Amino acid sequence: MPFDAALIIQIVYLAAAALFVLALKWMSSPGTATRGVYAGEIGMLLAVIGTLLHHGIIDYKWIAIGLVLGSIIGVPLGRVQMTAVPQRTALSHAFGALCVTLVGTAEFFLYTPNVPKSLMAVLALEVILGSLTFTGSLMAAGKLQEILPQRPISYKGQNFVNLGTLAVAIAIGAWLVYNPDQPVLFLLMIALGLVFGVAMIVPIGGADMPTVISLLNSYAGLSAAAMGFVLDSKLLIIAGALDGSSGFILSVIMSKAMNRSFTNVLFGAFGQVQTAAAGAAEERPVHSATPDEAAAILAAANKVVIIPGYGMAVAQAQHKVRELFDTLTRRGVEVTFGIHPVAGRMPGHMNVLLAEADIPYDKLLDMDNVNGEFTQTDVALIIGANDVTNPAARTDAASPIYGMPILDVDKARTVMVIKRGMSPGFAGIDNPLYYFNKTLMLFGDAKAFTGDIVRELSGAGHK
Numbered sequence: 001m002p003f004d005a006a007l008i009i010q011i012v013y014l015a016a017a018a019l020f021v022l023a024l025k026w027m028s029s030p031g032t033a034t035r036g037v038y039a040g041e042i043g044m045l046l047a048v049i050g051t052l053l054h055h056g057i058i059d060y061k062w063i064a065i066g067l068v069l070g071s072i073i074g075v076p077l078g079r080v081q082m083t084a085v086p087q088r089t090a091l092s093h094a095f096g097a098l099c100v101t102l103v104g105t106a107e108f109f110l111y112t113p114n115v116p117k118s119l120m121a122v123l124a125l126e127v128i129l130g131s132l133t134f135t136g137s138l139m140a141a142g143k144l145q146e147i148l149p150q151r152p153i154s155y156k157g158q159n160f161v162n163l164g165t166l167a168v169a170i171a172i173g174a175w176l177v178y179n180p181d182q183p184v185l186f187l188l189m190i191a192l193g194l195v196f197g198v199a200m201i202v203p204i205g206g207a208d209m210p211t212v213i214s215l216l217n218s219y220a221g222l223s224a225a226a227m228g229f230v231l232d233s234k235l236l237i238i239a240g241a242l243d244g245s246s247g248f249i250l251s252v253i254m255s256k257a258m259n260r261s262f263t264n265v266l267f268g269a270f271g272q273v274q275t276a277a278a279g280a281a282e283e284r285p286v287h288s289a290t291p292d293e294a295a296a297i298l299a300a301a302n303k304v305v306i307i308p309g310y311g312m313a314v315a316q317a318q319h320k321v322r323e324l325f326d327t328l329t330r331r332g333v334e335v336t337f338g339i340h341p342v343a344g345r346m347p348g349h350m351n352v353l354l355a356e357a358d359i360p361y362d363k364l365l366d367m368d369n370v371n372g373e374f375t376q377t378d379v380a381l382i383i384g385a386n387d388v389t390n391p392a393a394r395t396d397a398a399s400p401i402y403g404m405p406i407l408d409v410d411k412a413r414t415v416m417v418i419k420r421g422m423s424p425g426f427a428g429i430d431n432p433l434y435y436f437n438k439t440l441m442l443f444g445d446a447k448a449f450t451g452d453i454v455r456e457l458s459g460a461g462h463k
């Protein structure tokens with residue numbers, strides 16, 4: 001039987017598409033997430049192999065050069081710290097979107113002046129989405145890495161100017177569908193897309209960047225799907241659609257968890273750092289405690305809920321937290337974890353870290369499930385979390401996080417907070433919880449302080 005490359009390519013693509021779908025399905029639960037990552041990786045490998053089998057390729061030299069270059073960039077990108085994953089992801093979107101824009105441009109120049117109408121329409125969609133995602137993602141990565149200022153920059157009439165720029169780009173795209181013999185206009189459309197990408201991110205504060213990145217993820221997916229139509233690749237259409245829809249769903253989930261609407265995230269100029277409020281915090285008295293005192297309270301408790309946050313991630317305290325969980329559980333204390341959907345700096349941040357430390361998944365309760373538990377909780381132990389426990393979100397209508405659903409830790413009998421000082425969290429605002437009578441501040445690094453508590457609990461004093 002002759003070697004039928006076209007058939008083999010279709011089978012390989014089908015397997016890759018199935019693996020992409022399974023990867024998303026499996027990644028939705030911590031128990032199967034690792035399998036999901038492998039499925040996605042194998043799917044991507046199959047997609048690359050299938051593409052390399054194409055008859056249309058006459059010279060592999062440039063592909064090899066691209067592969068080497070891509071690996072040189074990709075391998076270090078894969079090794080960044082967990083806390084830098086959002087900006088790393090933004091860079092990946094930027095590269096993907098640049099690639100989509102360049103492929104779209106090459107296709108246009110291949111066909112022009114005879115670009116079929118339907119092709120031109122998809123090409124316009126592809127390059128507009130690709131170009132705005134490229135610069136938008138670069139801006140988002142720059143803000144998160146703090147190379148660019150995090151604070152939102154806004155001016156009067158900004159939304160009008162921004163949306164006007166996008167509208168002109170779309171109008172040029174529509175014009176080109178009927179008059180495709182105008183390469184200058186095509187390039188102008190891309191330039192406007194690039195400008196819109198920058199302008200779109202400028203008014204959005206650093207705190208909203210992860211939501212924006214997930215939205216850009218969605219745009220990158222849609223532009224890749226459009227490229228799939230241009231190149232007649234079903235696999236690209238499927239992968240792009242999966243990427244586009246999952247990115248969109250994730251953005252909606254994140255916006256809901258912060259009680260923000262999409263329009264508010266995109267046009268609301270949120271995330272300003274309120275240094276004044278943070279400064280005022282220093283003067284008010286708080287109750288603090290030592291590891292020994294904290295251990296004594298925990299040892300006497302029946303029910304403890306641990307609330308991890310960004311500080312646990314920075315301190316890499318998850319393994320010490322696991323030791324604390326083991327020590328308390330051995331003593332008969334009921335210990336669970338309260339996970340806020342936007343604790344940390346990326347979706348699932350806490351779940352990933354706690355899974356890494358082998359904490360049983362059934363002990364991780366999400367916000368809706370744990371909030372009812374706090375009234376029967378002896379100790380709410382907050383480890384490096386701040387904004388997600390801030391009662392101002394419920395009580396202070398003037399607070400920038402007002403309306404954001406939070407973990408109701410203040411309903412527990414005692415609240416203990418491990419953090420290094422009185423610095424605010426990502427929203428840049430003071431936390432009234434720290435001044436409550438029932439709150440004990442445990443000042444120190446999350447890893448070191450948790451370790452000290454474990455040592456105290458294991459020592460003679462609290463047996």
Ligand code: NAP
Binds near residue numbers: 386
């Ligand atoms: P957070 O509000 O940013 O607070 C983290 C706290 O950790 C800080 O107040 C800091 O205080 C403390 N900390 C830092 N390093 C520490 C260390 N080594 N040891 C002990 N403590 C340390 O964190 P969060 O409560 O997890 O809230 C997440 C924030 O990010 C929210 O505002 C959320 O809206 C935002 N956000 C998250 C996502 C997401 O996907 N997860 C997306 C968008 C926005 P000290 O400096 O005093 O120690």
